[in-house]
Amino acid sequence: MNVNIEFFDSEPLENLITCLNFKMDKVIFFGHSDTMTENRIQDTRRALKNICEISDVEFVTVSQKSLYKVLELLEKEVTEEMKAGNTCFFDLSGGEDLVLVAMGMLATQYKVPLHKFALPENELYLLTKWDKVPRIDEVVPRRELQLTLDDIIGLHGGIINYRQQKDVKSNLQDNDFKDAVGVMWEIANDSQKKWNGLSSVFKECIKYEDEYHRVRVSVKAMKQAMKRIPDIISVKELRNYLNRLGNQAILERISIDEEMIKFSYKTPNIRDCLLDAGCLLELHTYYERMESGRYSDCRVGVHIDWDGEINGREIDVENEIDVMLLEGVVPVFISCKNGRVNQMALYELDAVSNRFGGKYVRKELAATQEITPGYLKRAEEMNIIVDMQK
Secondary structure, three states, X not given: OEEEEEEOOOOHHHHHHXXXXXXXXXXXXXXXXXXXXXXXXXXXXXXXXXXXXXXXXXXXXXXXXXXXXXHHHHHHHHHHHHHOOOEEEEEOOOOOHHHHHHXXXXXXXXXXXXXXXXXXXXXXXXXXXXXXXXXXXXXXXXXXXXXXXXXXXXXXXXXXXXXXXXXXXXXXXXXXXXXXXXXXXXXXXOOHHHHHHHHHHHHHHHHHEOOOOEEEEEHHHHHHHHOOOOOOOOHHHHHHHHHHHHHOOOEEEEEEOOOEEEXXXXXXXXXXXXXXXXXXXXXXXXXXXXXXXXXXXXXXXXXXXXXXXXXXXXXXXXXXEEEEXXXXXXXXXXXXXXXXXXHHHHHHHHHHHHHHHOXXXXXXXXXXXXXXXXXXXXXXXXXXXXXXXX
């Protein structure tokens, strides 16, 4: 039996990386009580079982001050495993100095092979070579288990709440809808402020829809509504936008005369997208990243439940990440802002990303309007990459 022995790190990926790359039979963690908490133990145990198919996992609490006591516990575990005929490997990925020193000392004494993975590159380093002592890559079967965004969130104690997923952000493999998003993005890119105003017009039209989402609104009522919508200033301007959307088969049956405005949405998903100005930026960002081929998992409109339990009607803490991606083992959290960026937007992205993405997370802000130098500086300090969408 092949046994991986390592220090329990506060970064979940450090604890999982060897078992993602090698088919281990057992894992023994040595850790400090303030890091190896009960919740983190449960999350790690669940991940090793569900992702890596490893059920034999032990957690040993060690001293933070006494090297002698650490050596004593570590030697006890190693000798017991060797007596049972098992092959041990010391994993130095992550960890604290005291335990790493103890592993180095025992590795020489008992000829235990040492290795580590460098993250986020997922690169293996073999640290020892002794005659007649095989290293991990020589005796343990290699594998490449691919994590998902569900795995990443689960490793950090949360869960993705699919009940909150909006229809317009589901079933995104529809090529017709994908093409429609591209068309709408081209029109919106002429003026994002105007697009925001157009979205407000569609919201005003909700009360004039029938059950088939056909709109029939008087010009008089529309002019009254436009007084509350500063970015669309006239019925003429509205007609131009409706006709452009009609020419691209986004809207249908468009009719505008002196008294009445009529039109229909081609599909319910297109309607939902037009009603939410920010939705288009999220979908555009999602499709653009997905088509790059760099990511193994791509999601849009991800609702994260903080405690990992969907409580139904009970009050629960949740946050929505506009776009989430996974590049190798690196999670990418993207916040999409179709209006002005404020400090709260930066803080929310930073807090949620750090909580559920860990220390290797990449944080990005996709924005359509210019950001003030002060907020750009704050984003830089938070390691948030700003991507201006044009």
